[in-house]
Structure formats: structure tokens, C-alpha cells
Amino acid sequence: MTQETLKPQEKKALIELLYQLADDDFLLAFRGSEWLGLAPHIEEDVAFSSISQDMMGHANLYYNLLEILGEGEADRIAHLRSPNQFRNAIILEEVNGPGTYLKEPDYDWAFTVVRNYFYAVHKHIRLDSLRHSSYEPLAEAARKIMTEQYYHLMHWEIWFKQLMTSTDEATLRMTAAIQKVWKDFGGVLTLGPYYEDIVKANFIDDENVMKKRWNNKIEAVLKEVGASYPGEPRMERGNGRNGVHTEDLKQATSTLSEVYATNPATGW
Amino acid sequence: MNESTNEFYNVYEVFSKKTDKSPFQHSFSLLAPNADMALIMAKENFFRRETVADIWVVKRENIRGLNQDEREMLKRLDKQYRETKGYGYLKKKWRDYNQEQFTEQHILGGRGDNS
Amino acid sequence: MTVGMSFNQLSEDEKMTHFLDRINAGEKIEPDDWMPEDYRLQLIRLISMHGISEIMGALPEKEWVPKAPSLHRKLAIMAKVQDEMGHGQLLLRVAEDLMAPLGKNRHDIMEDLFSGKLKFHNVFHMDAPTWGDAGIIAWLVDGAAIISQSMMLDSSYGPYARALKRICAEEVFHAQHGESIILAMAEGTPEQREMLQDSLNRWWESLIMFFGPKSAKETGNSNADKNIMYKIRTKTNEDLRQEFFTKYIPRIWSLGLTIPDDTIRFDEDSQMWIYKDADWSKFKQIVSGNGPQSQNRLDLRRRSYKNNEWVRAALAAKKAI
Numbered sequence A: 001m002t003q004e005t006l007k008p009q010e011k012k013a014l015i016e017l018l019y020q021l022a023d024d025d026f027l028l029a030f031r032g033s034e035w036l037g038l039a040p041h042i043e044e045d046v047a048f049s050s051i052s053q054d055m056m057g058h059a060n061l062y063y064n065l066l067e068i069l070g071e072g073e074a075d076r077i078a079h080l081r082s083p084n085q086f087r088n089a090i091i092l093e094e095v096n097g098p099g100t101y102l103k104e105p106d107y108d109w110a111f112t113v114v115r116n117y118f119y120a121v122h123k124h125i126r127l128d129s130l131r132h133s134s135y136e137p138l139a140e141a142a143r144k145i146m147t148e149q150y151y152h153l154m155h156w157e158i159w160f161k162q163l164m165t166s167t168d169e170a171t172l173r174m175t176a177a178i179q180k181v182w183k184d185f186g187g188v189l190t191l192g193p194y195y196e197d198i199v200k201a202n203f204i205d206d207e208n209v210m211k212k213r214w215n216n217k218i219e220a221v222l223k224e225v226g227a228s229y230p231g232e233p234r235m236e237r238g239n240g241r242n243g244v245h246t247e248d249l250k251q252a253t254s255t256l257s258e259v260y261a262t263n264p265a266t267g268w
Numbered sequence B: 001m002n003e004s005t006n007e008f009y010n011v012y013e014v015f016s017k018k019t020d021k022s023p024f025q026h027s028f029s030l031l032a033p034n035a036d037m038a039l040i041m042a043k044e045n046f047f048r049r050e051t052v053a054d055i056w057v058v059k060r061e062n063i064r065g066l067n068q069d070e071r072e073m074l075k076r077l078d079k080q081y082r083e084t085k086g087y088g089y090l091k092k093k094w095r096d097y098n099q100e101q102f103t104e105q106h107i108l109g110g111r112g113d114n115s
Numbered sequence C: 001m002t003v004g005m006s007f008n009q010l011s012e013d014e015k016m017t018h019f020l021d022r023i024n025a026g027e028k029i030e031p032d033d034w035m036p037e038d039y040r041l042q043l044i045r046l047i048s049m050h051g052i053s054e055i056m057g058a059l060p061e062k063e064w065v066p067k068a069p070s071l072h073r074k075l076a077i078m079a080k081v082q083d084e085m086g087h088g089q090l091l092l093r094v095a096e097d098l099m100a101p102l103g104k105n106r107h108d109i110m111e112d113l114f115s116g117k118l119k120f121h122n123v124f125h126m127d128a129p130t131w132g133d134a135g136i137i138a139w140l141v142d143g144a145a146i147i148s149q150s151m152m153l154d155s156s157y158g159p160y161a162r163a164l165k166r167i168c169a170e171e172v173f174h175a176q177h178g179e180s181i182i183l184a185m186a187e188g189t190p191e192q193r194e195m196l197q198d199s200l201n202r203w204w205e206s207l208i209m210f211f212g213p214k215s216a217k218e219t220g221n222s223n224a225d226k227n228i229m230y231k232i233r234t235k236t237n238e239d240l241r242q243e244f245f246t247k248y249i250p251r252i253w254s255l256g257l258t259i260p261d262d263t264i265r266f267d268e269d270s271q272m273w274i275y276k277d278a279d280w281s282k283f284k285q286i287v288s289g290n291g292p293q294s295q296n297r298l299d300l301r302r303r304s305y306k307n308n309e310w311v312r313a314a315l316a317a318k319k320a321i
């Protein structure tokens, strides 16, 4: 399928999917960028920043696809939508911990590792499916993005496994982080209200198929590190794919657009 | 915890090869708690712009190098008998037989250094 | 040179002569080579300060990373700040190897920073309240850093020279990233131009201070002179400052910006820039931790180091699985 051959209903579903993909990467990249300069050690700071850059670059690719579909300029899409127009999963907008990146950031590394690892596993599965998307520009973007995804997955998997099998304190903190992420990670695994149209048009695999792949992989990893599988991840605070969000997203979008919004028409 | 002495800050030396064909070269060093961590750090700390075909990390304490005194052992006298420059007279010899001396490329069957 | 198999048997004076011969011949000193204690201490002082300044220097620009005004700018400034952390990594590794014989490691460097014993560069104690500051920092602060770093590319200490080679290669990107930001603002709306001029006004004195006082007279120490003798550096503070003026003042003027010093001019007779000198007592205040952002930025670093102590403890205890 190309832009010209899309039926109106398909186009609507495709746009929804692209917002989900873009906003997921964009928000998690933003949360990653807040860590810059504050990671557990300098070498990790540099490594982590590459991942945040990659993810923001991936969001940019998706925003460009939206631009081509008539949604407006990529920068406008990224910076000027109101929070209820965002389609990312709620767990990805959540703050890194108490404080802000400018003042008293008591950020939680365990939460960061767990959230990023679980997301990297899902993103890998999602990209694997998108490579065969019926919408060729999306399939092409997915193939590009996949080249960088191997490193992200390896990086977070090593962090996850090592922290899960080290000191008692680390295991406690990691277990608490898993419980926290679990409450809302269901939001990442869903395709939202346009699910049927998205799947019918073969833009991506059925969410249940991908969910199963994710659950199988995570269950196996948890077993490997001696942790128990807590059952299906939930969506306690609502579905971000419906435009339901928390205060954290408001904080995120106002920070992200602080300068751009002063004059979107000028060059920066 | 005393971080001055703990096992988090280990020095790893990082080596890399540019392409499949190139030899490994030393890149730099970093601090990491273990080899797996050292590897994932190495990639972005030293190769976020240049592309590489492979990376090695080696814990520094496993490298036996030379100290300043020992480096004296690297010195030696000229040994012409095992260098091509000791065989320069062959050119003239072959000319006596109306033959050109083989260049390095000839000797290697055209597979010389300029491939 | 008369060194045979018995370098260790030489007297201290002979070792010193041998050492000076080596650096005068342009040889590079390596970490395990014999070096006078004074040389080691000079290197540790210089390189740990340089390294920690990169780390602290990431913080003012980092304030603008999430706020950068386009996707492209967000990516570019993230990459730029990441590089600064990377420069800190390279330089601290060099300093750590020099400190190892004294029983110190990176943890001690961090502790010295927190206690105020290890100082960082004056510019990174300052406020960066607008996006214009992100532009001026990358254009002029990095511009100044490039001048002083490239002077040491041929430093007598091999590992420092190699680290600087990597660093300088990245600085070319930083310079262009900075130029791209300030040119967009200079060619933008009146508000953008005003923001840029404001930032220049704010940063000018810090930029004068960047290279340090003119001579030992002002500070009472002669580290710069000593480092020239050891071939760690080749130019004086004032040489570097003049070079900076020559390189950047014509560009600043060409954009129609005003330098907040109405005495500044190039003197044809002396072939030197005449300018209003910085207030060096203020400089001392700033670098000893009393700048407008000194304590905030130290707090960010101290807090994150402390908050993540459990992570380092966990991995330190970890046997590979």
C-alpha cells in the first residue's frame, strides 16, 4: 500500500498507529534525555544518551510519515499538540522519579532499567512485525529503525539481568520497579480503539499475537533471573491510545515546547 | 561502602577493528564493573561516530606490557641478511642475463601490497 | 643518551636529565615511564580539572536539551552534551591512571569535587537562562575551549595528547552546532536577536576569564609557566586570549552584535587587542564555588552520585552470570 492507494478508513487507522509509534518513542526518549549527566557512572551516561538520541530519531521518522499524510509539519506535530492528542502509553510519560531534571532529581535507576528493558523487548517485537507492514513507507522505516534496536535491547538486557542477580538491595529495588511498571505496561501492548482497522489493513500483526510474544519472552527472562511472573500486565491508569494521560504528560509537553511555542513560525 | 577500593571501577582496555580486513587496534580505556558492561559502554563511548566491525574489551590487569627498562630489549642492530635491502645486487646480476629483477608484485603473483 | 639496561640504577638527577632530554626531543611520556613527581602532580592538577570541567560543563547546556526548539535541535544538542560527558570520560581516565600510584581512583575525584578541593572551569558556574545561552556556549565557550585544547594536542604526555585528539575531532561538530544556532537567531526575529545579544552580554566577562589571568602576578602561581617548561602546553594565557579575539571578534561584529566593552580595539602598533580586563577577584570567588550556579550544579552531581550508589555497589558485588 502507498499513500495514494489508502482508503479513508485505512488512512485514519494508519495515522492512529503512527501517532502511537512516534509518541511512544518520543516520550521515552524525552525521559531518557532528562537523565543526561545524572546516570550511575560516566560511561553509562554516554551510552544511555545514544539510546535516547536514537529513539528521538525514530520518533522523528514517524512524525515525518505523518507529515506526508497531511498531519502538518513534524515539528508542529511534536511540539504543539495538546496532551489529549498524544497516543503514547501512560507508563512511558511517567517521570523518572521525584524532583525535576533541573532541581533535586531523585531519579530511580531501577525504574528506568525495567521500563526501558520491557519497552525494548516490545519495540523489537513490534518492529519485527512492522518490517512486513502493508504500508511500504512504514515497513521501510521499521527496517531502518531495527538496525539500531539490537543495541538498545542488548544494553537494557545486560542491565536488567545484572541488577536482578546482584545484591539484595538491588533485587528489592528492581522487584519494586517491576511491580510499578507492571501496573501500566498493558498500555504499551495495546493498539487502541482503531485496533481492528489497523490489523485488518495489515499495517501490523494482531496485538494479541505480539502480546503473547512479549509475555513469553519476559516470563522466560524473569525465570532465568529467579523472579516470578506477575501475570498479564495491566492498564490501571487508563489507555494512552485513547488520549487518556496523566499530569506527567502535561509537564513533559510544556517542557518540550517551551522555546518552540514562543514562535513556531520563525526559524530556530 | 568504600568506593575507593571496590570492584566497580575496573579498567578495561578497548580494541576495535575498522573493517573485517583490518587488524585490531587499541582505542582507549574505560571503567566498568565487568566485561559485559564494558562492551556495551565501549560501543557508544568510542564508536558513536566511526563505524567498526568488531570490538574487544580486555581487563587491564590481564595485559602484560613492558616497563621502561624492559623496552630496551626492543632495540637491535641492522640485519641485512633478512631484509630485501640486503639483496640489492641481484638487480645487476639479472641484467647480465637480459632479465628484469622481479618486483615484490611479481614475486607475489600480482597480489602485492597495492590490492 | 647513555641509558643501558640499568635505568633504575641512575641517580635522581640523571633520571631528570634523561626525562627532560626525552621531552625536548619531542618524545611522548607514557603512564608507566619514570617522571618527576612534580610533572605527575602538574598533570593530575591540569587534567582532572579539565576532565571534571567537561562533566560539570554538560550541566548548563543540558538545561536546554529537552527544551531545544525543534526535533533537529533537540537531537543535536543532546549529541553535543553527550560528547562533553564523553570528553570527561576520556580525560578522567587519563587523570585516574596518573593517580593510581597515589592510591586514588574516580571515586576520589568525585569526592574532591564535592568537597570543593577539585575546582571546575569558571564558565560552568554561570547562569544559562535562555536558549540564546545554549547558542553562545556552543559557539564561543566551545570556541575558546578549542583554542586552548588544540594548543595541547602535542602535549608531552602521550595519553593526554591522544585524548585531546579525539576531543578536538568532536569539537569541530560543536563549533558548527553553535554557529548554526546563533546564525538562525541572528537572522531571525527582533526578539531572537535581542535574546542573542543578551546572552553575549552575559557571557563576555566569563569568556575573558576563560583563559585565566595574564601572568603569575595576578594569581601568585606559575602553573602555566611550569607547564610550558614541561611541554604540556605551549602558549601563555594571554596568547590564547588574543588568539580568541582575533578569531571571533570580527565574526561577532559582522553579525551586527555589540561586544559589551566599548574600549575593545585592535592596536596596530603592538598587534594586540586592547580590552577591559576581567575582575579577577570575582573570578577567584566564582571558581571557589561562589558563582551563581556553583552550588546548584554541584548539588545535581552530588545527588545523582549518591542516589546511584546502590547501583555501583550492586555491580561491584556481582560475579558475571
Ligand SMILES: [Fe+2]
Pocket: C054, C083, C084, C087, C145, C167
Ligand atoms: Fe568538550
Ligand SMILES: [Fe+2]
Pocket: C084, C142, C145, C171, C174
Ligand atoms: Fe565541546
